[in-house]
Amino acid sequence: MLKYFPTCPLCGANKGYEVSGLAKTYAQCRSCGAKWMSADFAKCKEIKEMYLSEPAYDGKGASLRMPKKYPVKFWQDSNAIENAIKAEETALSRKSANKIEIEEREPKTKLIFHPEMTDQQLKTLIKESLDEIPKWDYGSTIYGKGLGSLISNTSFAEATTIRLLRAILEQNKILIIQNELLRRALSKTT
Numbered sequence: 001m002l003k004y005f006p007t008c009p010l011c012g013a014n015k016g017y018e019v020s021g022l023a024k025t026y027a028q029c030r031s032c033g034a035k036w037m038s039a040d041f042a043k044c045k046e047i048k049e050m051y052l053s054e055p056a057y058d059g060k061g062a063s064l065r066m067p068k069k070y071p072v073k074f075w076q077d078s079n080a081i082e083n084a085i086k087a088e089e090t091a092l093s094r095k096s097a098n099k100i101e102i103e104e105r106e107p108k109t110k111l112i113f114h115p116e117m118t119d120q121q122l123k124t125l126i127k128e129s130l131d132e133i134p135k136w137d138y139g140s141t142i143y144g145k146g147l148g149s150l151i152s153n154t155s156f157a158e159a160t161t162i163r164l165l166r167a168i169l170e171q172n173k174i175l176i177i178q179n180e181l182l183r184r185a186l187s188k189t190t
């Protein structure tokens with residue numbers, strides 16, 4: 001990453017990158033927080049493809065995020081980046097004018113899933129919940145590892161309860177989505 005980008009493509013700082021991910025596929029700018037993803041980081045060879053996984057802390061680059069794909073040369077060209085951000089913003093402000101209209105007509109509810117989602121999208125949601133559970137369902141006994149207060153004034157017991165409830169919520173989501181998949185499978189056969 002440093003070889004290709006001695007300074008951060010988004011903020012221009014030269015504070016280096018924090019590498020993360022099991023396969024070391026993420027590099028995050030130590031200055032602005034923008035995070036890139038590439039399978040090529042770990043190979044220490046040529047970077048062929050690189051995605052912006054998270055924008056900077058201040059939101060810069062949000063419109064260029066994955067799954068949008070830009071060549072490495074693009075990320076090396078700060079003018080191209082600025083132009084692309086501007087172009088995306090104008091397109092977005094045009095779109096959001098339409099969107100506001102739609103949102104006003106449709107009540108804002110946070111659904112566990114949307115009926116128009118494909119089976120594959122539902123399965124992805126299940127996977128996300130499965131990934132989420134172990135993040136919360138730990139330290140659920142008094143002697144559990146990593147037990148601590150969530151927020152400074154919650155007791156261990158409260159923190160444990162909050163974590164478990166959070167894990168149960170994800171489990172419930174999985175059940176609800178599985179029910180939907182079953183319902184779909186059944187309505188196909190009849």
Ligand SMILES: [Zn+2]
Nearest residue numbers: 008011029032
């Ligand atoms: Zn940066």
